[in-house]
Amino acid sequence: MTVTKGTLDKRMSAAEIVAQLSDGMTLGIGGWGPRRKPMALVREILRSDLKDLTVVAYGGADVGMLCAAGKVRKLVFAFVSLDAIPLEPWFRKAREAGAIEVLELDEGMFQWGLKAAAFGLPFLPTRVGLGTDLAELGGLRTVTSPYADGETLIAMPALKLDAALIHVNRSDWRGNVQLFGADTYYDEWFAKAAAKTYVSCEELVDRIEDHYPDDAQAQAFERCFVTGVVEIPCGAHPSSMPPAYGWDSKAFKAYADAARDPGDWNAVSDRFVGASEAAYLETFGGKEAVAALPLPIF
Amino acid sequence: MTDATLAELCIFAASEAFRGNGEIIATGVGPIPRLGASLAKLTHSPELMMTDGEAYLVEQPVPLGPRQYEDRKKAGYLPFSRFFASAVWTGRRHAMVTPTQIDRFGQINLSRLGGTHQHPKTQMLGVRGFPGNTIYHPNSFFFPQHSTRVFVSGEVDMISGVGYNPARRVPGGNYSGVDLRRVITNLCVIDFGGTDHAMRVISLHPGVNFEMVQAATGFALERLENLPETALPDADDLAVIAAMDPHGVRAGVFKDNPPARPAA
Numbered sequence: 001m002t003v004t005k006g007t008l009d010k011r012m013s014a015a016e017i018v019a020q021l022s023d024g025m026t027l028g029i030g031g032w033g034p035r036r037k038p039m040a041l042v043r044e045i046l047r048s049d050l051k052d053l054t055v056v057a058y059g060g061a062d063v064g065m066l067c068a069a070g071k072v073r074k075l076v077f078a079f080v081s082l083d084a085i086p087l088e089p090w091f092r093k094a095r096e097a098g099a100i101e102v103l104e105l106d107e108g109m110f111q112w113g114l115k116a117a118a119f120g121l122p123f124l125p126t127r128v129g130l131g132t133d134l135a136e137l138g139g140l141r142t143v144t145s146p147y148a149d150g151e152t153l154i155a156m157p158a159l160k161l162d163a164a165l166i167h168v169n170r171s172d173w174r175g176n177v178q179l180f181g182a183d184t185y186y187d188e189w190f191a192k193a194a195a196k197t198y199v200s201c202e203e204l205v206d207r208i209e210d211h212y213p214d215d216a217q218a219q220a221f222e223r224c225f226v227t228g229v230v231e232i233p234c235g236a237h238p239s240s241m242p243p244a245y246g247w248d249s250k251a252f253k254a255y256a257d258a259a260r261d262p263g264d265w266n267a268v269s270d271r272f273v274g275a276s277e278a279a280y281l282e283t284f285g286g287k288e289a290v291a292a293l294p295l296p297i298f
Numbered sequence: 299m300t301d302a303t304l305a306e307l308c309i310f311a312a313s314e315a316f317r318g319n320g321e322i323i324a325t326g327v328g329p330i331p332r333l334g335a336s337l338a339k340l341t342h343s344p345e346l347m348m349t350d351g352e353a354y355l356v357e358q359p360v361p362l363g364p365r366q367y368e369d370r371k372k373a374g375y376l377p378f379s380r381f382f383a384s385a386v387w388t389g390r391r392h393a394m395v396t397p398t399q400i401d402r403f404g405q406i407n408l409s410r411l412g413g414t415h416q417h418p419k420t421q422m423l424g425v426r427g428f429p430g431n432t433i434y435h436p437n438s439f440f441f442p443q444h445s446t447r448v449f450v451s452g453e454v455d456m457i458s459g460v461g462y463n464p465a466r467r468v469p470g471g472n473y474s475g476v477d478l479r480r481v482i483t484n485l486c487v488i489d490f491g492g493t494d495h496a497m498r499v500i501s502l503h504p505g506v507n508f509e510m511v512q513a514a515t516g517f518a519l520e521r522l523e524n525l526p527e528t529a530l531p532d533a534d535d536l537a538v539i540a541a542m543d544p545h546g547v548r549a550g551v552f553k554d555n556p557p558a559r560p561a562a
Binding site for chain 2: 032059077078079080086087091092095096097098102104105106107108109111112127128129131132133134135137142144151152153182183184185186188294295298
């Protein structure tokens with residue numbers, strides 16, 4: 001048996017990952033609202049010239065920042081929220097300026113579209129959306145059941161992603177990921193809906209079986225769905241990354257306040273993006289401060 | 299004779315909406331609906347299922363407000379990643395939520411106000427899970443300020459949740475899951491038992507008359523001929539409510555935390 005050394009080493013830098021993305025791409029972003037967002041990779045996009053993105057996300061500050069920076073041509077969403085701050089202020093600004101095209105979906109339809117993409121189907125049928133404005137506004141078509149019931153259903157189109165960005169707790173060089181915390185939302189389906197998935201992680205090891213074999217069930221999606229991996233501790237900040245750290249309420253508040261005063265992203269992007277990830281983290285007290293952020297109580 | 303507050307009356311009315319629902323997930327979003335669901339589970343409807351607001355099912359409802367992360371006792375698991383498959387799309391849930399607008403058909407809006415879809419005047423949360431919730435499982439609503447801005451004339455600005463509007467029903471669709479139950483406001487309790495599921499006032503809070511409710515509503519309401527007074531919680535109910543809200547969050551729902559029965 002021939003072993004080609006190094007072929008499964010998927011390590012990349014954050015800048016190398018962003019260099020794989022191109023203008024006009026459809027980009028999925030994992031996580032949910034203020035939770036488990038690959039914010040370090042989003043910040044790397046914000047430091048780049050990338051533009052005209054179609055962003056597909058259960059949105060939080062990832063969507064707000066990308067909208068504020070003018071990176072978004074079109075947004076596919078069901079909500080954009082920071083939870084404790086219900087209305088994401090930068091997203092709101094972009095919407096109220098008429099600055100972005102949108103496809104608004106129900107939360108359940110959204111994951112259904114990711115699943116259609118994962119399975120290579122053009123659509124999956126659902127009742128969801130009937131009787132609301134979603135179908136007409138989104139150009140969603142209906143299908144008729146070919147069976148005796150003859151039911152009319154919405155054909156939820158596949159949400160095919162050119163690339164997905166996901167932040168995980170652990171990975172090895174080969175992309176064997178481990179996801180912890182109470183809920184991993186729809187990260188699995190973002191990974192499977194994407195042509196290429198890039199993963200940032202809190203902790204990177206060489207061969208995961210040598211370190212954490214007992215945690216293999218935490219592999220939410222298999223390594224064939226992982227193209228590149230980069231270690232970025234605190235990479236979800238200011239969103240939460242259970243069990244490692246909660247979201248940073250103070251950072252979210254400062255970010256939200258900045259949408260009112262001064263209200264100009266260019267004037268504040270240094271604070272919320274930084275010239276580098278190290279510089280960014282320093283602004284918020286470094287790794288120790290992030291590690292001390294309590295998990296949110298609901 | 300109790301000295302319940304208006305907030306506690308609304309919590310009690312909310313709990314009644316969950317009575318006898320069976321083994322389904324009771325979701326109350328916001329302090330009043332959540333305390334209502336908790337009160338129902340802890341008194342007349344222990345079969346209800348609830349989450350800790352995050353990912354775990356609990357048999358002992360989680361109190362509102364600050365507490366230790368590990369205080370809740372996990373009895374089961376229902377993360378968002380299973381929510382549609384387990385609760386919403388199987389119809390095994392009753393949610394009580396607060397949309398921004400509701401119209402005479404029970405259609406609700408949480409997405410945007412004014413302008414166009416491309417260029418809204420006011421962007422809100424987005425439709426979230428309302429389209430799926432309303433076509434698959436029972437829903438109720440709580441509005442702390444009954445007014446014509448909430449109960450709008452015509453239709454809501456963006457239909458985020460399915461109602462009983464025949465004009466919006468695509469022929470051949472299955473709407474058998476549409477099941478709007480109760481609307482609880484600072485003035486009254488409403489159901490959808492009127493003509494063709496029209497909203498119908500079924501009780502008035504102490505000191506409120508039907509004309510006050512109608513004046514605060516942007517469309518004609520139906521009513522029970524003999525309108526009873528909305529029931530007040532008893533001392534046992536109040537004790538449960540107090541235990542589930544140890545920090546007194548409910549006192550901040552209405553301005554000045556008025557009593558349920560206005561001073562004469």
